[in-house]
Amino acid sequence: MIGLKDSDKKNYNTRRRTLLYLIQKYLNDYGYPDIATTLKSEALLNDYEVCDNIDIDIIFLEYCSYQQLKFELPEEWKQFSDMIMRTTLSKNSKIHFKDIIGNDEAITTIKEAVILPLENPLLFENELKPWKSLLLYGPPGCGKTLIAKALCSEIHDYMSFFNITSSVIISKWRGDSEKILNTLFIIARNMAPSVIFFDEIECLTNERNTIHEHESSHRLKSEFLTLLDGIHDSNDNIFVLANTNVPWLIDSAFLRRFEKKILIKLPTIDERQALFHYYLEDSKKWPNHIMEEIKKLSNGFTGDEIRISYVIEKKDVCVNSQLLIDILKSMKPNSYSQYEKHCQWQEEKGSMDRKN
Template sequence: MSFEQDKRSLYERRRNILYLMANYLSIMGLEQSRQTLIDETHLTDEFQVCDNIDLDTIYQEYCSYYQLKFGKQPHVVKKNETYTMQPPPAQPQRKPSGNRRRVQPTVKPLPMVPCRVEPEADREVRELGSKMTVSQLAIPRLAQQNNIIEPTAKAVKPVENGHSSAVKYNVRPLIRLHENYSSEWKDFADIVCRDLMKKDLHHRWSQVKGLDTAIKLLKESVVTPLQYPQLFVGLTRPWRCVLLHGPPGTGKTLLARTLCSETQESITFFNATSATLISKWRGESEKLIRVLYDVARFYAPSIIFIDEFDGLASRRDSAGEHEASKRFKNEFLTLVDGLDSGADDERVFLLASTNLPWEIDPAFLRRFEKKILVDVPCAEGRKAIINDLLPVSNEWNAEQLDELVEMTDNFTGDEIRIACKEASMMLIRNKIEDSAGSSPACSSADPDTVQFDQLKTALEQIKPASYDLIHKHREWNRKYGNHS
C-alpha cells in the first residue's frame, strides 16, 4: 500500500469515527454537544451514517467478539486513581431585607459526581433481538456458561404437573463474529435467521381442542425431554422428525404455532419457508439448507418447522424432476439422517406438515420417525370446539348440542370456526339493520348473544370441503402412518 493510500485510509477512518460520534449524540438527544462537535470538526451534510451501523452496535459486537476469543468481558473504562471528589463551592449567604421573603428554589441540585445510569439487564436482552440479522441477534439460553453476565430476572413458566420451570436468559455468542465460519456462510446465516420466531404467538395447549393424540406426541418429542433429560438417552432418545398430515383445516399449523408459543423461552423456533431455502443461483439452495441446520445446531435445542412439506420433498423419480431440485433433496436427506447426523448431543427437531403425504419422496418418509394423522375432530372434539368459540352454547340443552354435533360430522375445526363466525356476523347484520342509519348500540357482536337457530342456519350454509381427502388420508395412514 502506497503512502497516499495510507494517508487516505487514515483520513477516512477518522472521518467515519466523527460521523459515528455525531450520530450517537443525536440518538442520545445531546443536540448541543452534537452541534459543538460539528462546529469544531467542520462536518458537513455530504455524508451520513449508514442505516445498519452505530456506535452501540459496534460496542456490542466488540464485546461479543472479546468474550468469544478471550472468555471474558472487555474492560473499556477504569477508575481514575488520581481523581478526588471536590465538594461544591459554598454559596454566599445574603441577608434578606425588610419584610421581603425569599422563595427557595424547587430545582433539585445536581449530583456531585455525574454518572450514566445503565439500563436494566433484562431490557437489554429484549432489545438485543430487535434486528433480524445474525450479526445483531441474541438468543435466550438455558444456563449461565463461562461466567457470562446474564440478567437476574427469570421467566417462570408453569407446566402441567403443577410445578414451574425457571428459564434463565443468557446471551449466546453471535454467529457473525465466529472465526470458524467464512463470510459467505455468515451471509447465508443472515438469510435463514429471518425465519426465526421471536415473538409470542399467544397460543396454549388448553386452547387446542380435539387433537389430543398429536399434542401428546409433540410434548413427548420436545417438552418432556427438556424437563427430564436424564430419561431420554440411548435408545430412548426423543423423536427427531415428525410429520403431521391430514386434510386442510384440521389444525396442523395450529399445533406448530402452539408449540412455538409454549417453548418460546427455552427453544429456538425456525419457521422455514420455500422463499428462504430455494434460490435461483446454482448451488445456493443446498448451501442454505445446510446453513439452516448449522444455525439450528448452534442455537440448539431448536425446532425447524416446514409447512406444506410436499412442495420441498416431492418424489425424485418423477419425469419432470429438475437436476437442481434433486441436488437440494439429496443434501436435505443427508442433513436429516446422514453420516454426520444423528449424534446424541444434536438437539434439532424437524416438524413438517402436509396435505398430500403420498406426494413425498419415500426416502423422506423413512426419516420421519412418526407420521401422525391429524384427522377431523370426533363428536366430543366438535362439541368442545363449539363450547370454546361460543361459551353461550354451554347453556343450551343436550338435544340442541347433539343436533349441532351431528350437523358438523366430517367438518374440520376451521370449518366449525367459520360457522361460528358466520353466526356472529348475523348479529352484526341485524344490529346494522335495526340501527336504521344511526350508530349501532355496541361496537361488536357478543358471542354470548348468539342463538341456537343462528348457528344452525350458519352450519346449513357450509358444506365440508375435504370429505374425499378424509378417506384418502385414513387409507394412507393405515398403510404407512402411526396409529398411536
C-alpha cells in the same frame, strides 16, 4: 467451536467477551446496576474502562460479528444466515397445547420428543433416545399448523424455533438452495436445543423423477436427505417437525426419515361440541336437542370450518342457535372426501394410534 483455526478461536472468544462488556456497560448506564453487577460476576468480567457512548446499535453490530464466527459460516453465506435468523420465532403466539381440542396423540408425541428430554434428561442417558422427526398430515384446517404454533409457545423461553417455508429455501441461483439449507441446520445446531418446522414440506420433498426432474431439484433433495440423516446419527438437540396436506406426494426416502407420521384427524362429535362451546359461550346454555342437531349438521367439518361458522355468526349482533343452524346447513365440509384418502394412507404408511 469445532473446525475453527486457533486464531479464529481466539478471535471468537475475544468477540464474546467484548460483547459481554458492552452489555454490562449499557445496563449500568441505563439504570440496571443490579443486573450489570450479576452479569459481571457470572461472566467473570474485569474492571475495564469502556467508552461512554454505548448504544443498542453498537451492541447489535458487535453481536452480528460474534454470530458470524459462532456459526462457522463462510463470508459469502452471511446473507443466508441473516435470512434464516429472520425465520426464528421469538414471540409467544399465546396458543398452548391446553387450548387445542382433540389430536391428543400428536400432542403427546411432540411433548415426549421435545419437552420431556429437556425436563428429564436422565431418561435419555443410555441407549434410549427421543424422537428426532415427526410428520403431521391431514386435510387442510385440521390443526397441523396450530399444533406447531402451540409448540412454539410452550418452548419459546428455552428453545429456538425456526418456521421454514419453501420460499425461504428455494433460490433462483444455482447452488444457493443447498447453501441455505445447510446454513439452516448449522444455525439450528449452534442455537440448540432447536425445533425446525417445515410448513407444507411436500413442496421440498415431492417424489423424485430421474427422467423429468431438474438437476437443481435433485441436488437439493439429496442434500436435505443427508442433513436429516445427520440429526438422527448425532447427539445434536435438533427436532424436525413438518406438516403436509398431501403425504402421498412425498418421496419414500423422506418418509422413511420421519420416525413418526401422525394423522391429524377431524374432530369427533364430542370434540365438535367442545369447539362450539369454546367459540360460543352462550351455546353452553342451549337445549340438548339443539346441540344434537348442531353436532349432526357439523359432521365432517374441520376445526377451522367450525371456527368460520362462528365468525360468520358473530357478525350478527344477536347470537342465536337458529342462525348457526342455518349457516351450517348452507356450508359443506370441504375436506371430508380427502380425509378418507388420508385414513387409507395411514393404514399403509402412517404411524398407528397408541391404542392400536
